[in-house]
Amino acid sequence: MEGLVLKLPLAFQTLVTGLAIGGIYALMAVGYSLIFSILNFSNFAYGMVIMLASFLGYFAMSGLGLGLGPALLCAMLGAALLSFLNERVAYSSLRRRRAPPLYFMISAMGTSIFLENMVYATIGSRYNAYPELFAVPTLNIFGASIGKMDLFAMVFSVLAISALTFFIHHTRLGIAIRGASYDASMAELNGVSLDWLIGTVFALAGLFAGLSGVFLGIKYMAYPNMGWITNKAYIAAVIGGLGSLPGAVAGGFLLGVLETFVSVYLSSTLRDVFSFSLLILFLVLMPSGLFGKTLEEKV
Secondary structure (H helix, E strand, O other): OHHHHHHHHHHHHHHHHHHHHHHHHHHHHHHHHHHHHHHOOOOOOHHHHHHHHHHHHHHHHHOOOOOHHHHHHHHHHHHHHHHHHHHHHHHHHHHHOOOOHHHHHHHHHHHHHHHHHHHHHHOOOOOEOOOOOOOOOEEEEOOEEEEHHHHHHHHHHHHHHHHHHHHHHHOHHHHHHHHHHHOHHHHHHOOOOHHHHHHHHHHHHHHHHHHHHHHHHHHHOEOHHHHHHHHHHHHHHHHHOOOOHHHHHHHHHHHHHHHHHHHHHOOHHHHHHHHHHHHHHHHHHOOOOOOOOOOOOOO
């Protein structure tokens, strides 16, 4: 009994940390799923937008001396613009020519490599630590040492995703996005400007890239190849079901919690092995994920 009491604070601390990481994964996975739901391809350049957003937040706080709120706003707006330009430069001409999804993926990979190497050439390869945000970084809750930033990231992620859910279900633009995700051609026939709508979706995904980029930078520092961390968001999106926003949220939180428990109770070296093994398992057994829909094309 005494051993169980001693282990409970560690389990609680691990759970909160996992939920915080899962919240960041969920923010990234929502961006992936938004774009996939409209264009039916995985935007692998999205990770580099998150990386650039992390640097924007870092320079806003370290260079300009801004607080967390203004830095988040700068990163969100900057990432929204970058994501919008990503669509206009890399994908819009392919979309107008009705190119197959493979062409989009090749363009996304080229964009990703270009952006990462651009950061290496201009900023350098150093790891950049964000300034300390709290004089006392942890709280003692039920005997567990909980990071204030973990709590903040978890709560802010939930609020941001809740706001997106309300927007998607209760605004005209959100309903247009939902309609285009089911049938883009029919949405266009009903008066929706598909070109403008897709640009808006990319900008909206960029807002979430800005949020997750700053939170990732605070937790892990900002560095040029941090965009590849967003592979975890892709795994979360697959687990939940690509194109499903509730699935992206559920997959993000689930992956974050499971990864953290594996790191704490087994070994941190097994964390990535576990994550990618889980991806393979879902692709084999549940390719549509937890909330995705299996659609059968009929002629």
